[in-house]
Amino acid sequence: MHTNEINIRDPYVFAYEGIYYLYGTRSDTCWGKAEGFDCYMSPDMENWKGPVEIFRRPEDFFATESFWAPECYQYENSFYLLTTFGGTGIKKGIYLLRAERPEGPFSLYGKRLTPDGWACIDGTLYFSEERIYMVFSHSFEDSPEGDICMVELEPDLTGAKTEPVVLFSAREAAWARPVPFAEQEFGIKGDVYLTDGPCLFRMEDGKLYMTWSSWSEGSYAVGVAVSETGDIHGSWRQLPEPIWPQNGGHGMVFQSFSGERYFVLHYPNDLKKEHPCFQKLFMDNGRITLAKM
Secondary structure, three states, X not given: OEHHHOOEEEEEEEEEOOEEEEEEEEHHHOOOEOOEEEEEEEOOOOEOEEEEEEEEOOOOOOOOEEEEEEEEEEEOOEEEEEEEEEEOOEEEEEEEEEEOOOOOOXXXXXXXXXXXXXXXXXXXXXXXXXXXXXXXXXXXXXXXXXXXXXEEEOOOXXXXXXXXXXXXXXXXXXXXXXOOOHHHHHOOOOXXXXXXXXXXXXXXXXXXXXXXXEEOOOOEEEEEEEEOOOOOOOOEEEOOOOOEOOOOEEEEEEEOXXXXXXXXXXXXXXXXXXXXXXXXXXXXXXXEEEEEO
């Protein structure tokens, strides 16, 4: 199977023991009732096997919708899938699944990682000096300015150890624009900013960067923030121009087995046409730059 044949949103790559594992949101159930998650496997990021179903909703499972943005991590001899879940009468929140292998099967682990009364999506983990942080989007249903937030997790990942803090808001980025259809589609009046898909990484300049997605000039886009202190707590400064300006989003950065950095996002941002799009990511004269593979 070629990359263009894989119809997912929110792609995430976990490189492990010579295999690239690709996870994502099923496009055909993204906005309605959802059943589970899949993964695809490849030795070269071009030829893929799958899909392999890694999680299927049990009959009595609490969530029925918003099975979004799975990210896989290895931690203390287990594999964890960080996901968004939601449903009728349930505010979207972030949870963990656990398995013995990166291809599953996964089952629910621990507690909800975001506050019960918050609508939250798209968690990502950051490991620093024996501390584990989760960065996520406090969704516009609660936070119209589009907040990217952070909590520290318990060492065993069973729950949040601290209260959430705001790292920055979408309104701070010069390239971000209010969602023009917020009132029509979501019934929210006034300026509403979208944030999703945060991903943290360091470059050879030693600085800590974060890619994240929002609405820009007429479409979905990806921008970059940089921590002024080099620490996850920030402060965070928004780079003025998006690195992916149009019709694609929710990307993440990973390192290949040969040591090169790659950025993968879904493109185009058109339902049932999305597929993973791989770009090389590098520094060029002090700027984060993307180039085709």
